Amino acid sequence: MDNSTKQLTYQRVSKEILSVLAGEDNLTARMATVNCLLAGAFPAFYWTGFYLVDPLKAGELVVGPYQGTLGCLRIPFGQGVCGAAAAKAETQVVEDVHAFSNHIACDVKSNSEIVVPVFDKSGALIAVFDVDSIEPASFNEVDKRHLEALMSAVFSN
Numbered sequence: 262m263d264n265s266t267k268q269l270t271y272q273r274v275s276k277e278i279l280s281v282l283a284g285e286d287n288l289t290a291r292m293a294t295v296n297c298l299l300a301g302a303f304p305a306f307y308w309t310g311f312y313l314v315d316p317l318k319a320g321e322l323v324v325g326p327y328q329g330t331l332g333c334l335r336i337p338f339g340q341g342v343c344g345a346a347a348a349k350a351e352t353q354v355v356e357d358v359h360a361f362s363n364h365i366a367c368d369v370k371s372n373s374e375i376v377v378p379v380f381d382k383s384g385a386l387i388a389v390f391d392v393d394s395i396e397p398a399s400f401n402e403v404d405k406r407h408l409e410a411l412m413s414a415v416f417s418n
């Protein structure tokens with residue numbers, strides 16, 4: 262998908278997500294809706310989902326709402342792309358997951374990936390949002406900018 266189509270798609274789907282979620286505070290409902298509408302808008306997104314910071318196990322992420330094939334249940338901070346995003350509290354864009362040294366391969370169809378940290382209103386890290394694509398090098402600055410803005414609008418406001 263070229264950058265301008267991508268940009269328009271993010272603008273349209275972000276508006277739709279915010280409109281569906283207006284007045285809904287439940288975190289699971291918010292996460293499930295983000296997954297569903299993004300996966301529907303971008304044909305290459307075959308896995309979209311959240312890994313939540315586990316309040317009961319320090320330094321560990323536990324799988325939350327997702328769409329796609331079976332995801333691993335737990336990821337320690339620092340492991341894989343999700344663990345790196347959580348440990349650094351920074352978005353990770355991986356053009357080729359096979360070249361990422363400690364990538365956790367949940368599905369062989371994954372070729373590229375973006376993971377965006379999710380913060381609550383107080384600025385605390387509550388989760389990471391993970392998108393896997395079947396295409397190589399699916400994600401760039403456009404995805405980073407729009408997904409960061411969307412996570413902030415949905416979970417930090």
Ligand code: SME
Nearest residue numbers: 332341342343364365367
């Ligand atoms: N690939 C991820 C693990 C999660 S799954 O892709 C659903 C990673 O390395 O963080």
